[in-house]
Amino acid sequence: MYQVKAPENKADFKRYYQFRWQWLRAPWQQPIGSEIDDLENQAIHRFIENEQGQIIAVGRLHKTSQNQAQIRYMAVDEQYQGQGLGKLVIQSLEQEAVKHGVTQITLNAREVALVFYQRLGYQLAEKSHVLYGEIQHFLMTKSLNTLDDNKTLLSQALTCTWHNTIPMSAAMNMKVNYFNGEQLFTSSDLAFNKNLHNTMFAGSIYTQATLTGWGWVYFLLAENKLEGDIVLANAEIKYLAPVAGAGVGFTNVALTEGDITTLSQKGKARIRVEVHILSGDKVAAKFIGQYAVIAAKD
Known part of the structure; x- marks a missing residue:
């Protein structure tokens, strides 16, 4: 059974960022470093490994205010898509969001991922930005219950x-x-x-x-x-x-x-x-x- 983990050391973060670049930036000829932003130190990071210890899925959540947060950098290795790994990452991030007082999560989804997020309870709000001049994104939101x-x-x-x-x-x-x-x-x-x-x-x-x-x-x-x-x-x-x-x-x-x-x-x-x-x-x-x-x- 796959487990969702948080990076614990520099080696973990190096592999984690490498995976983000490989799946979210390299296909569009973006340089190494473009997969990292200035919010990394205040974010919640999660990843999943296969049996060989290779990262096969990642996701990040950062708070935008006391009660709001955004999910970014979601990616699953193509060989492992359709096995529920993205859902596991999202659920783990949502669990942490609840503990951190988040009542609403937003994310910007690519068109091909709209159905995936809708199945997890996210509502389509509006068109957002176009990444690299070709990838249309859509703003989606979800409300959370923050107290047991x-x-x-x-x-x-x-x-x-x-x-x-x-x-x-x-x-x-x-x-x-x-x-x-x-x-x-x-x-x-x-x-x-x-x-x-x-x-x-x-x-x-x-x-x-x-x-x-x-x-x-x-x-x-x-x-x-x-x-x-x-x-x-x-x-x-x-x-x-x-x-x-x-x-x-x-x-x-x-x-x-x-x-x-x-x-x-x-x-x-x-x-x-x-x-x-x-x-x-x-x-x-x-x-x-x-x-x-x-x-x-x-």
């Missing part, structure tokens, strides 16, 4: 709590993208949070990371039917790379230490949460917060 249905109300409650009690979070437009009990993704609006380099302001990165960790503890309390006041006791952050697009915060069970149930036994609990701020697939910052929880008084 079972967690929607809890996620909305957290977003409201942030906005009502922490004015900075409302100004940043901090939102819960996705929460399923195992993972938490948050987002904020780059338009408000960008610096003079058009990347995310370091203070906004720190704030989003802090609130993402705080939100994880909030969910722990809710899921264990406990009440308490959450405060950040200690924190450290490492900035690893610029956040070039709309900021996305991430944490999960594996990045968390501590037992929230001690709150009911001792009246207090201490939870360590590691939060990653993502720029596409890349971890751009790592935050570690120690959160103290004090039992709510009657």
Whole structure:
């Protein structure tokens, strides 16, 4: 069975870009390098290999705003077309889009691919550009549901709590993208949070990371039917790379230490949460917060 993967190192990216050039640029005599644009570092990249480890399908998704994204560079080796590989890549990109808070995806499809995308739920909007003077493209769109249905109300409650009690979070437009009990993704609006380099302001990165960790503890309390006041006791952050697009915060069970149930036994609990701020697939910052929880008084 074929698996969709993300490039993990320079060698993977070299093969990935080579495949993009081979199938999307070389047939039209475009030079090597034309398959790469300035959004690669803030994008989500996916590929599929055959049994020999050769890449046979690729696709990319990048956010165009806090809640919108575009799919580009879709290609499947001619020898493997008709086996559902393109569908697997699209589904993988859509799953990541949901976690990153995307409510609408757009793409520009070649005429020969219109039926393929329509079968996957994309709606034809209008004619778009003509590539290399001969390849007509069509704008297509699809709406996504960004929250796990079972967690929607809890996620909305957290977003409201942030906005009502922490004015900075409302100004940043901090939102819960996705929460399923195992993972938490948050987002904020780059338009408000960008610096003079058009990347995310370091203070906004720190704030989003802090609130993402705080939100994880909030969910722990809710899921264990406990009440308490959450405060950040200690924190450290490492900035690893610029956040070039709309900021996305991430944490999960594996990045968390501590037992929230001690709150009911001792009246207090201490939870360590590691939060990653993502720029596409890349971890751009790592935050570690120690959160103290004090039992709510009657």
